[in-house]
Amino acid sequence: MDQTAISINKLNKWYGDFHVLKDIDLQVATGEQVVICGPSGSGKSTLIRCVNRLEAYQDGHIEVMGQEETNLPRLRRQVGMVFQQFNLFPHLTVLRNCTLAMTRALRMDQAEAEETALRMLERVRIREQALKFPTQLSGGQQQRVAIARALCMSPKAMLFDEPTSALDPEMIKEVLDVMADLAQDGMTMICVTHEMGFARQVADRIVFMDAGQVVEVAPPDSFFANPQNLRTRTFLEQIL
Amino acid sequence: MSFSEIFLGILEGLDVTLTVTAFGLLFAIPFALVAGVAQQFLTGWKRAPVTAIIEFWRSTPILVLMFMFYYTLPVAGVYLNATTVAAMTLGLHIGAYGSQSVRAALQALDRGQVEAGLAIGLTRWQVLLTIELPQMAVAMLPTFVNQFIQLVKGTALVALITMTDMTARAKELSQLTFDPPAIYGALMLAYFLLLYPATVLGRHLERVVGRRSGRLNGGRAGDV
């Protein structure tokens, strides 16, 4: 439990002149769940996208399982990611969405990959939809498939970027439930979300970001009951 | 012969290339406008002949068209000089492609523009001439440049009907001196210098005007 899964050290990133991420330091232990929140444009997405290097950064280090992997496909197989817009592959069935990377990147054979995929689909409670195409599913179902797709690679950690923001209210719960299960099973997670109920229930720590900086890090109880920073307080007043 | 001598020798054909281009435009632009507008506005059986004419000029290879008219017209008792035949066939071929862009541009225009024009009391013709076509002109600029390039490239074919353009000059020069790399290199260079600026301009305009739809340019290719 004590081993560090993801370690972000003195991370700095610029878009041209714009300093998006400023000296970010964050360690996430194996099996830990961290929720990141903060106002729009504060750099939350950018930060977690740096972890699997969908974004390049100019300065600092990010280590996953103790090393800074330079082979990007290999790095990305260790870290699963779930997007706000699901980003399922519309030309492939649900099942094939899940098996694609296993057969192509891990060179697993088809049967084994399908077995794994069905197990993961079972885990997100959507196994019966395996042969449908993504657009035949509701948003909540699509997002659960996206989670299963990421799980298929047996990632060491999972990144979530506002996974419920694009969903209709009645579907949010089914996705959050799946994520809570994952947390229960001890998956290391970094989750950008504004679902504070989820954060309170699941997170070990909550990170508050503003203007490219980590402003405050605290366990949920003290984060909500006793925020230290003025900016955190203002933010919480707005969203709670 | 030195490379520069060869290059200058090829440029002796430039006037023919440019003349055919200029006369070709005289056929292409009116044909594209009239055929495109007609195809857009005519309905029912009246539209069929317009479509047939466009398809004839568009779907027949330009070299076949050129030979066809060059050799057939005299048989039918019509004597046109090679320049006219070349300009006409090239112009109408390119114009037929252009007509499809005209039509696509008309379709892409906001319906509200026509309605606003009619609402202030203009006739349909007046709306077309004073509102739709001027707005289309901007949208069609990239297409126009691209079609122009196709036309200039097409003029290389007149070498095959006895005219002495740049391409024909290259063939003449190869009778005088055996140096294919220099001769055909110089020929490529001549066309490149003539058209590369237009190619870059066309790309720039496309970016500025914005591609309305992929389909708008679907017929841009031509076969020259």
Added chain:
Amino acid sequence: MTFDIDFLQRILATIFKAMPLTLLLAFLSCIGASLVGFALETLRRTGRWQGYLLRFVIDALRSTPILVQIYFLYFVLPYYGVVLPGPVIGVLAMSLYYASYLAEVFKAGIDSVPRGQTEAAMAVGLSPLDVTLRVVAPQMLRNIAAPMGNYFVSILKSTPYLAVIGVAEMMGTTLEIASDTFRYAEPMILLGIVFLVLCSIIAWLVRRLEARLMANTRR
């Protein structure tokens, strides 16, 4: 022009005899142009300098007539000891020339696939090649079927140029009859009709294919 049914039949027979070769050359050129065009566009995206260089190559190919490019390959390659048969030169020239146009089609196609698709594919750890071939390419295909089909028709319509380097495609063989008999009108008109029909058939096939791709779209 007298109406001479035997002569017309002879011409048609000649044209039809040359049709398989013509279609084969066009078909191979379509494949060649697609492959080269896709490679050009994919490589163009790999970096800044590749970008400038390949953009220049593409624009240069477009700035010279295909007829001149055919002559160039036909006369210049042998000068350096590379002697290739006419049909090979023809396929090579058409592949290169049309690759420059298809590269642009692929560009529009690639851009039409949402960025999130590439990101999701990278996020599950696919290699760049798999991202392109398994995720981007299949999705862009339906967007580019129509323009690609148009260029395929253009390729077929460019085969007559190969007559100038002695390839016995439809134009070449038709010209042979014409110069044997000193009658050009009928052969050229018939050849025009044959091309018109062929091109219309292909255009129709392309439209059907496009409709099917669209119907399969579950977006």
